[in-house]
Amino acid sequence: MGRTLAEKVWDDHVIPKLSAPLDQGSPQSRAAGEPDLLFIDLHLLHEVTSPQAFDGLRQAGRPVRRLDLTIATEDHNTPTLDIDKPIADPVSRAQLETLRKNCAEFGVRLHPLGDVEQGVVHVVGPQLGLTQPGTTVVCGDSHTSTHGAFGALAFGIGTSQVEHVLATQTLPLARPKTMAITVEGELPDEVTAKDLILAIIARIGTGGGQGYILEYRGSAIEKLSMEARMTICNMSIEAGARAGMIAPDATTYDYLKGRDHAPQGEDWDAAVAYWNTLRSDDDAVFDAEVVIDAAELAPFVTWGTNPGQGAPLSASVPDPASYEDASERHAAEKALEYMGLTAGQPLREISVDTVFVGSCTNGRIEDLRNAASVLDGRKVADGVRMLVVPGSVRVALQAVSEGLDKVFTEAGAEWRHAGCSMCLGMNPDQLAPGERSASTSNRNFEGRQGKGGRTHLVSPQVAAATAVLGHLASPADLSDARTPAGVR
Amino acid sequence: MEAFTTHTGRVVPLRRSNVDTDQIIPAHWLKKVTRDGFEDGLFEAWRKDENFVLNRPERQGASVLVAGPDFGTGSSREHAVWALQNYGFKAVVSSRFADIFRGNSLKNGLLTVVLEQKVVDALWELTEADPTAEVTVDLEARQVRAEGVTADFELDENARWRLLNGLDDISLTLQNEADIAAYEASRPAFKPRTIAA
Numbered sequence: 137m138g139r140t141l142a143e144k145v146w147d148d149h150v151i152p153k154l155s156a157p158l159d160q161g162s163p164q165s166r167a168a169g170e171p172d173l174l175f176i177d178l179h180l181l182h183e184v185t186s187p188q189a190f191d192g193l194r195q196a197g198r199p200v201r202r203l204d205l206t207i208a209t210e211d212h213n214t215p216t217l218d219i220d221k222p223i224a225d226p227v228s229r230a231q232l233e234t235l236r237k238n239c240a241e242f243g244v245r246l247h248p249l250g251d252v253e254q255g256v257v258h259v260v261g262p263q264l265g266l267t268q269p270g271t272t273v274v275c276g277d278s279h280t281s282t283h284g285a286f287g288a289l290a291f292g293i294g295t296s297q298v299e300h301v302l303a304t305q306t307l308p309l310a311r312p313k314t315m316a317i318t319v320e321g322e323l324p325d326e327v328t329a330k331d332l333i334l335a336i337i338a339r340i341g342t343g344g345g346q347g348y349i350l351e352y353r354g355s356a357i358e359k360l361s362m363e364a365r366m367t368i369c370n371m372s373i374e375a376g377a378r379a380g381m382i383a384p385d386a387t388t389y390d391y392l393k394g395r396d397h398a399p400q401g402e403d404w405d406a407a408v409a410y411w412n413t414l415r416s417d418d419d420a421v422f423d424a425e426v427v428i429d430a431a432e433l434a435p436f437v438t439w440g441t442n443p444g445q446g447a448p449l450s451a452s453v454p455d456p457a458s459y460e461d462a463s464e465r466h467a468a469e470k471a472l473e474y475m476g477l478t479a480g481q482p483l484r485e486i487s488v489d490t491v492f493v494g495s496c497t498n499g500r501i502e503d504l505r506n507a508a509s510v511l512d513g514r515k516v517a518d519g520v521r522m523l524v525v526p527g528s529v530r531v532a533l534q535a536v537s538e539g540l541d542k543v544f545t546e547a548g549a550e551w552r553h554a555g556c557s558m559c560l561g562m563n564p565d566q567l568a569p570g571e572r573s574a575s576t577s578n579r580n581f582e583g584r585q586g587k588g589g590r591t592h593l594v595s596p597q598v599a600a601a602t603a604v605l606g607h608l609a610s611p612a613d614l615s616d617a618r619t620p621a622g623v624r
Numbered sequence: 625m626e627a628f629t630t631h632t633g634r635v636v637p638l639r640r641s642n643v644d645t646d647q648i649i650p651a652h653w654l655k656k657v658t659r660d661g662f663e664d665g666l667f668e669a670w671r672k673d674e675n676f677v678l679n680r681p682e683r684q685g686a687s688v689l690v691a692g693p694d695f696g697t698g699s700s701r702e703h704a705v706w707a708l709q710n711y712g713f714k715a716v717v718s719s720r721f722a723d724i725f726r727g728n729s730l731k732n733g734l735l736t737v738v739l740e741q742k743v744v745d746a747l748w749e750l751t752e753a754d755p756t757a758e759v760t761v762d763l764e765a766r767q768v769r770a771e772g773v774t775a776d777f778e779l780d781e782n783a784r785w786r787l788l789n790g791l792d793d794i795s796l797t798l799q800n801e802a803d804i805a806a807y808e809a810s811r812p813a814f815k816p817r818t819i820a821a
Contacts, residue, residue: 151807156799158782170782173797175807177815185701187657196794202808207818213655227655234657245818266816278700278724294702294728296793304797306804310780312723342642343694343720376697378723399814407814442642442697463641463692463741470640560699562651581646581698583669 138417140314141383142349145289145414149175149272151306158308171308177271178288179301180257181208181244183235184562185276189299190238200242202305207266208239209247211256212562216525216552219249228563242302255528255554258282258496262366263530265395269384269411274301279496279578281372285365286392287384287414289349292373312378313423315348316416319356321430326610328506329364330498330576330595332356332428333371334436334446340426342444345377348424351416352382356430362391363502370497371578374443383415435610437483438580438593440471445580447483449598449610455479474582475590476570483608486592490573491522491549491603492585493596495559498576499527503596504535507576508543510600510611515548517606522549523565525557549603561586574602625733627790631714632760633687635751636677641692645725648696648704662707682755690717690747690759696725696736705732715761717768719744730783731793737761737768743775763787 139147151173158170179202186208193200200206213228223229232249239246247253253260258279261267267283273290274280276298283290297307317336337344350372352365360368365382372380389408392398399407416422438446439453445468447454456468456479472479477486493499493507504526516522524544526532532554535541541551558565559577567573567589576599580591592608601609653665670676677683689708695718696704705728708716716734719741729736739747750770751757759770763784768775779787786793797804 151800151803154800154803156796158796158800173800173804175804175811178818184654188659188702191657191659198794204817204819212651225655231655231657266818268816271816276700276702278698292700292724294700294705294724294731296702296728296731300794300797303794304804305808306797308793308797310782342697343722346694346720346723373698373724376694376722397816397818399816403814406812410812410814442644466639467641560646560651562654579644579646579698581644583650584646587650587669 137421138419140416140420140422141287141351141381141414142289142314145270145272146174146311148270151175171310173306173308174272176274176301176305176307177205178261178266178273179206180261180273180275180280181206181298182212182257182275182277183210183231184212185295186238186298187231187234188295189302190242192299193242193302198303200244200302203243205305206302207245208235209254209257209260210235210249212556212560214249214555215564216555216557217564219553224564252529255530256496256499256556258370259500259527259531262286263395263528265392265398268392268398268407269388270414274307278373279370281377281380282366282370282496284369284372284379284381285362286388287381287411289379289381291379313348315345315350315424315426316422317350317352317426317428318354319352319428319430320354321356323356323430323433326435326597326612327433328595328597329360329367331433331436333368334438334443334593335433336428337371337375337444338436338446339428340375342374342442343376345372345375348377350375350377350380352380353416357382358385361502362387363500366500367497371443374578384411435595435598437598437608439475439477439483440468441474441580441582443578443580443593445471446593449483449608451483453477453479453481453483484613485607487607488572488574488592488602489520490567490571491520491599492525492558492573492575492577493599494523494525494527494557495577496527497578498596499525499531501531501534503576504531504540507596507600508540510597511547511549511604512543514604514614516603520603520606522603523552523558524549525552526554528554558585560584574599574608625731625790625792628733628735628763628787630760630762630764631687632758633714634685634756635688635690635747635759636683636686637748637751638677638689638691639748642694642697643691644698645696645701645704646698649701649707654701654703659706660710662703663710666707666711685712687712687714688717688759688761689713690744690751693718693720693741695721697722700724702728702732705729705734709734717744717747730787733787733790735761735763735787737777739768739775739777743773746773
């Protein structure tokens with residue numbers, strides 16, 4: 137029987153024939169099957185989930201096993217204004233200082249605030265060419281699933297596992313199941329990767345991917361750019377999945393070629409020969425399959441407090457009474473109460489006071505181009521604050537070289553320094569209680585963007601159109617609508 | 625890690641589904657660089673409401689959390705597990721847990737028990753009617769017991785063995801150091817490196 141992409145990458149990283157079985161329990165226990173010990177090709181670190189892991193190493197007197205497979209950057213706590221000044225929040229400052237101290241002590245490569253390679257960890261790995269097809273990538277951050285866009289097996293881990301990888305460069309893991317998400321056909325105009333992934337999550341639910349590695353496939357996926365694929369894989373975790381993957385192809389190779397850490401010369405040829413094998417076999421069997429017709433999709437936004445509570449922009453806020461499942465009904469009631477919305481209210485009539493473009497979901501150069509193409513020559517509505525936060529310093533430099541920063545500032549938006557920013561309430565960029573945002577980030581949980589803040593997840597294009605009109609909108613709603621020039 | 629064999633305690637019934645880790649411990653608590661002191665951040669936003677179940681006097685000292693489906697979704701923060709443990713919880717019961725949260729819990733000795741929703745409903749009804757009702761989570765027998773409720777649960781044998789013995793993953797893995805080194809020697813030259821080896 138053939139194997140899926142996920143199974144191939146998994147198998148290639150299992151350390152065979154362990155001399156000391158990981159499960160030394162009862163015979164019954166061993167018969168039930170012990171976990172595989174998986175080798176990790178790339179370990180990404182940031183300041184939030186690593187301090188206690190380094191502490192553990194220090195207490196046990198253990199070194200970092202593979203400094204050459206480890207890299208750190210600062211993103212969650214970093215301010216996006218006045219980055220040359222000391223960080224105002226003493227606790228944030230202490231966490232960044234702890235990372236710097238740990239990296240210096242253990243010898244880990246670090247790109248701190250102010251460095252040209254600094255940025256959101258999931259933007260930095262791919263742009264350096266470190267994220268490659270067929271690799272295993274981990275990070276103490278659930279959005280590590282982003283790297284699956286390259287055909288890597290990439291997943292978020294907890295701090296104990298961060299320590300385990302630092303010490304051993306491996307992880308003991310039980311093999312997940314596989315689910316194919318096949319998207320066939322053409323995405324209609326205005327429908328982006330973000331709309332597609334929000335629609336997928338609304339279809340399968342926030343627990344629908346639980347226990348699975350998702351493989352996105354089909355003609356609509358194959359046509360997506362590398363950055364759009366990253367947006368899709370990024371939000372796999374929002375469907376509860378362990379990871380999301382897309383088979384590598386010419387789009388992947390074109391993106392990688394020439395990047396700092398991409399293979400060169402003979403190594404490149406050997407790598408491509410291997411990468412070409414990383415496709416699910418025709419006779420591979422997935423444990424589950426979901427099929428989506430691309431042509432039926434439309435711009436999609438969330439109305440509730442989990443990423444599965446979304447609907448097409450043309451729809452209205454749903455009536456909780458319409459849910460048959462009691463726990464879903466209860467969740468919808470609570471969400472409407474928190475969000476300050478009423479059933480039946482058209483989504484397009486929801487006004488926002490803040491628009492955020494950025495994050496590991498939509499903070500790459502194409503995302504900024506897409507938002508800028510809508511904002512060019514237009515103005516952010518009165519009373520609306522718009523933050524544009526590039527995902528990395530490199531993205532910022534590229535945007536400036538294309539004049540995108542000017543497009544944003546001339547429209548009345550704020551052009552900020554790279555970081556996680558308003559995606560999560562850990563740095564100064566937050567919503568005030570009761571404030572409402574259209575946000576290109578990944579989570580609309582209660583309080584995620586600041587205590588009492590209300591979040592609607594949207595694509596960069598919808599974010600920009602919303603900023604202009606002051607209520608949830610797509611570019612087609614603009615009175616002087618023009619053909620969107622953006623890349624999908 | 626502390627070993628877990630069996631635990632008996634009172635219950636906090638949490639009738640909410642999709643309890644994400646941002647609710648369990650909000651992001652601003654993640655700036656601490658220690659593994660303890662997270663108890664005051666547990667469910668911080670909901671605890672502002674004096675009627676929130678955790679605030680009720682009859683729930684003080686309870687050590688088993690019984691929650692709705694999809695508990696622990698979202699961010700991978702292990703701080704969520706530490707917050708539950710720092711507060712005093714020894715076990716969490718739900719019909720479905722998010723993967724990363726589940727992994728984190730079992731690595732820290734917080735037992736996450738998957739039971740059918742109808743059993744969760746029965747535990748909610750029992751402990752809402754009688755806050756002094758105790759629940760026993762027996763890992764050796766893989767069984768949850770309370771008045772009128774006896775339910776077996778599944779847990780993979782390896783995780784169970786580690787929990788019962790309080791074993792540390794890293795030292796177990798390092799017993800295979802030679803095998804890891806042999807695998808490393810066989811890796812292709814084209815694999816990425818962050819620095820020259």
